[in-house]
Amino acid sequence: MTRLLYPDGRIELERGTIESSMEAVGARLRLKQLPGEPGLAALLDAPVLDQTGQDALLGAIDAHLDEWLPIEGQTGHDLVVFHENLPDLAELRRKFLAFHSHVDDEVRYIVAGTGYFGFVASDDSQFLLEVGAGDLLNVPRGAEHWFTLGADSRLKAVRYFGSISQWTALPSSRKINPALLTLAGIE
Template identity: 30%
Template sequence: MMSGIEAWYEDESSEDQKLPHRLKPNQPVTLRQLEQIGVDYWKLNADIYENDPELQKIREEKGFSYMDIITIHPDKLPDYENKVKMFYEEHLHLDDEIRYTLDGSSYFDVRDKDDRWIRIAVSKGDLITLPAGIYHRFTVDESNYTKVMRLFVGEPVWKAYNRPADDSDIRKAYVNSLRCS
């Protein structure tokens, strides 16, 4: 892992989700702070993703056996507007969410230990993992375009559990992991 990602605490504005939503003054979030809530990050060379030995090594070490690619753009994704709204609903998953940005840019929003939103800007070459049980959401930025590799351990599970899901075992395990760190 290496540095290179930009993240910050979000404002409470309900304006367009695709805007940066930085607090004034900006409150940056470090890679170390992201790691403390279970978010992992790598910077890779997306131009060689098909034959990248570093990506292959990560996939083998982490067991990321399944892979597909999705392009999120009005001309490429059927039912684009509804899908973007759905991705932005606050939710969690029973498995880690692993995304590698091959082109374009977007945002992942995650909740910190105090339930505050952190916005993580990802762009070409960023590989990010969100732990199972973390509340999060996703949106494209103002470019309306990102091409992303989705990785899974085993077969993909597309089920999202919208908040509130605090009584789920995976959420309880995630919250307990925060107390231990």
């Protein structure tokens, strides 16, 4: 489910308001649901995909997003599949769970599962964007944010790269509001 979560407990569910709130911090959120084809649904539902499955899923997504691609400045893309049995899951979670920024836009198309992006509003307050299947999020270069997986650690997403074809973060000293960690199910 796509929601905005605030430290005071407020929750925003209205799509238009959510997208406007993301625009206010320079980010762009759009909804592009994948079609409910049986073959695609099976790939999306499988917690783990071998390379053949990942290639098939990415190919199907590429075909579906034809009219949207190439995303401006894109130099490459890949599919990431997070699940509870990933050997380096704890390390990955730690890596994302700190404010950082990137030299390129961070573009993510969520196709299955749940994730949380933390942002800083213009008044320095913080909020969470919960993303789900169909959300295409563009976090602008330089914008401070953090990320965590949902409680079950299952997420499939396509990462679109700009000038740097890997996840490279510039750390920030800003501390995450603890209330948001609780809302994201972390503490």
